[in-house]
Amino acid sequence: MRDRRPSHKTRERPKPAAGAGKRVTLPRALSKLGYCSRTQAERLIAESRVAVDGRTISNAAAWVDLATARISVDGLPIAAEAKIYLMLNKPRGLVTTRHDPEGRPTVYDCVTDFDIPHLSPVGRLDKASEGLLLFTNDTEFAQILLDPVTHVTKTYHVQIDRLLDDEEIAAMTSGIRHDGELLTATATRRLRQGDRNSWIEVELDEGRNRQIRRMLEALGAECLRLVRVAIGGLELGELPKGAVRALTEAELQALRRSAGMERARR
Numbered sequence: 440m441r442d443r444r445p446s447h448k449t450r451e452r453p454k455p456a457a458g459a460g461k462r463v464t465l466p467r468a469l470s471k472l473g474y475c476s477r478t479q480a481e482r483l484i485a486e487s488r489v490a491v492d493g494r495t496i497s498n499a500a501a502w503v504d505l506a507t508a509r510i511s512v513d514g515l516p517i518a519a520e521a522k523i524y525l526m527l528n529k530p531r532g533l534v535t536t537r538h539d540p541e542g543r544p545t546v547y548d549c550v551t552d553f554d555i556p557h558l559s560p561v562g563r564l565d566k567a568s569e570g571l572l573l574f575t576n577d578t579e580f581a582q583i584l585l586d587p588v589t590h591v592t593k594t595y596h597v598q599i600d601r602l603l604d605d606e607e608i609a610a611m612t613s614g615i616r617h618d619g620e621l622l623t624a625t626a627t628r629r630l631r632q633g634d635r636n637s638w639i640e641v642e643l644d645e646g647r648n649r650q651i652r653r654m655l656e657a658l659g660a661e662c663l664r665l666v667r668v669a670i671g672g673l674e675l676g677e678l679p680k681g682a683v684r685a686l687t688e689a690e691l692q693a694l695r696r697s698a699g700m701e702r703a704r705r
Contacts (some may be wrong), residue, residue, distance in 0.1 A: 463498055465489065466555055468503050468510060472521045475685070476552035486514050516518035523555055524686040525574040528678040531664075535563040535572065550574060550683055561585065562646060570595070571675040574683075583669070589698045590644040592625060594669035597651060600661040602637050603629070606682035607658050611641065617653040625653070631661075636663060671697030 463471065463615050466480035475483070481499045483489050489496050490511045491503050503510065510517045529535075533546050537559075546560060553574075561573035561581045575581055584591055611627040630638040652662045668675045672693040678684060686694075 462502050463505060464499070465491065465501045465503050465510075466499050468505055468508070469512075469517070470552070470554040471505065472510070472517050474512065474517050474521055474523075477554065479554055490514075520576040522580075522582070523553070523556065523558070523575060524577065524691055525553065525558075525683050526673070526675070526678065526686060527572045527683045528572060528675060528680050529564050529569055529572045530681045531567060531569045535543055535560050535567050546572060546686075549681055564618060564667060565649065568665045568667065569680075570665075572667070572672070573670065573673075580695075583698045583700060584694070585646065586698075589644055589692075590643050591671045591697050592644045592669075593646075593667060595641045595643070595651060596630065596638055596664075596666045596668050597641055597655075597662060598636060598638050598664040599655055600636050600663055602632050603639060603658070603660065606661075608639065610658070611654055615654045615657045617657045622645070622650050622654050622657075623648060624651075670694070673697075 451541050465484060466477040469475055469480035469483070469489070470477045474480070480489070484499045484501075487495050487497050491501070492509050506671060507574070527546060527549050529546055529549070533544050533548065537545065537547050539545050542568070555576055557578070558574055559578075559581065561575060561584055564570065564572055573581075573584070583589055586646050608627050609651065610627060611624045614621045616622070625644045626642040627642075628640050630640050632638070643650060647653075651665060655662050660695040666675075673686070673690050683685045
């Protein structure tokens with residue numbers, strides 16, 4: 440009979456000690472602290488760039504206690520309550536919620552590699568809409584971006600089922616009534632057009648429910664695609680559909696300036 444006992448080369452994953460505090464694997468710790476995803480953390484650990492309590496760790500299976508461990512990357516300590524700011528290129532068909540009672544796929548399916556408490560989307564994109572969606576665990580930052588008083592603009596590229604004339608495009612900025620509500624875009628311009636449909640760019644500084652779709656409906660036009668391409672000075676760029684990445688410091692500062700946060704700090 441074949442001996443099924445593990446060979447002397449087999450290594451068992453270390454188990455957390457009984458009575459330990461918030462013990463997790465090192466990659467998960469880096470993710471929970473908002474520093475990077477677990478996949479990125481495993482790469483940093485393999486490159487011997489991560490230290491715990493002053494000792495370099497090269498084993499991604501190592502356990503740490505989040506309550507007591509001093510973790511650093513490239514010699515720089517990681518704050519215990521690190522804030523994270525992500526951008527997602529939301530695909531069409533996902534709902535912007537953590538749990539959907541109908542069992543539909545959600546935007547959280549795209550950020551499973553980031554195990555961060557209280558990570559929430561900043562605003563919403565409806566199921567049929569696509570493009571730039573922000574996530575953060577910084578609730579103050581999110582509230583300021585969403586506050587109508589700050590007038591942070593959102594820019595959309597919209598495909599419609601016909602051509603809009605100059606008067607109709609102008610009407611979107613002067614105001615269109617739909618179900619008794621006056622809906623107004625900050626700016627609208629024609630991007631390109633074919634024989635049967637066209638693309639326009641619409642800029643909003645308020646967040647009314649389904650605002651662009653309702654404005655087009657009032658004009659007798661149908662929205663075929665709606666893609667958010669920018670929030671303030673932050674652009675979606677070439678981020679692939681369904682991909683997520685952290686904002687750079689320059690992008691974060693630009694968003695803060697758009698919302699007037701930098702002025703408030705002075």
